[in-house]
Amino acid sequence: MKADSGFFTLGISSDDFRLPHRRLGLPVILLIRRVLSYAMEKLREEQFNFAKAKEDQVTAALLAVIENRFRQQGTIPGFNQHTYDSVVRQAQVTNYNGTKLGKTPDLCFRLRRDTSQAYDGLSEYDGLFVECKPVDANHPVGSKYCDDGLIRFVCGDYAWAMREGMMLAYARNGRTIQKHLVPAMSDRTAKLSVVEALAPVNIPAATATEGSERIHRSKHRRVFGWPCNKGQACDITVYHLWHDAS
16 A cells, blocks of 8 residues: 555645644643643542543543533633634544554544634644553553553654644552653663653643643654655654543
8 A cells, every 4th residue: 555545545635735733832732731630630529539440431531521611611711612622532533644544542632723824734633632541550651651652653643743742641559750651761762763851841830730740741753754745754742741540
């Protein structure tokens, strides 16, 4: 199969879009972080059993709070029905060359672009894609968070048209970014094509909130080529949010 055959069969030509898509920017990242943090806090207040809940149960509960309360009611400034489309869970997307048709990132936040200006990206692939992973004794950070989660942003399964992605950890039993994620990523520098090592975002607005660690980010080189002769994929910055789910 040709690298971009899946896109040509959908009637997409090289003149229809640009790559990469426009950068979301740190204000958007921090807003989504706030949304996720507040949703976790709300679930704690309602005695949600994070310690025993499975990954899909946590993610589904988060979505219910985020979509049905926060976005629809405009509870969090900047996050409402006018600025964001409906948040979706495990929506099927296609990978960078159209060879994998059923990839399912856990959450996707789609920012509503300015309708007064024509948008030259692919709307289906435009958004902040979030991969969620439990981190505990049964879900080691190296094999699950890195090898089954983070790698998907590097290989072009998720967010291949974007410059940013997000990992969300449901951390249990004292697991932290510094003690567990940093060494795991260091052992996988080559596999994950790490360009810039994992480090905290150095701004006041990124300090930790209740039950969550300070946001970190890493940058990764992507070695695949974009469809329709759009060139080599650019590096991707992945933001890491770890929340206490003990």
